[in-house]
Amino acid sequence: MNLIYNSEQYSVVEFGADRTLDALRFGGYEIVDKGGKREIFIAGILAQHFRRDVNELIAGEPTMAEIDEFLGSYDALMSQPVLLH
Numbered sequence: 001m002n003l004i005y006n007s008e009q010y011s012v013v014e015f016g017a018d019r020t021l022d023a024l025r026f027g028g029y030e031i032v033d034k035g036g037k038r039e040i041f042i043a044g045i046l047a048q049h050f051r052r053d054v055n056e057l058i059a060g061e062p063t064m065a066e067i068d069e070f071l072g073s074y075d076a077l078m079s080q081p082v083l084l085h
Helices: 044-059 064-071
Strands: 001-005 010-015 028-035 038-043
Touching: 010 044, 010 064, 038 044, 044 064
Parallel strands: none
Antiparallel strands: 001 010, 010 028, 028 038
């Protein structure tokens, strides 16, 4: 597991692929909305799409505000409350 992004609003942890666990076959990402105190774990095809979109985003050398805006597009999916972060 690697912390790949951390701002005042969001953090993103990447979990490497693990072929022995179906949920992590393609790896996964935990996105935490610090202000909203909620998170989402994405895996599988959604993780692949997230990785692709992040690679496209960072190719343009975005600001932290632009990255936070991108991560904000996942806010509607975040329903798990953060309890121990």
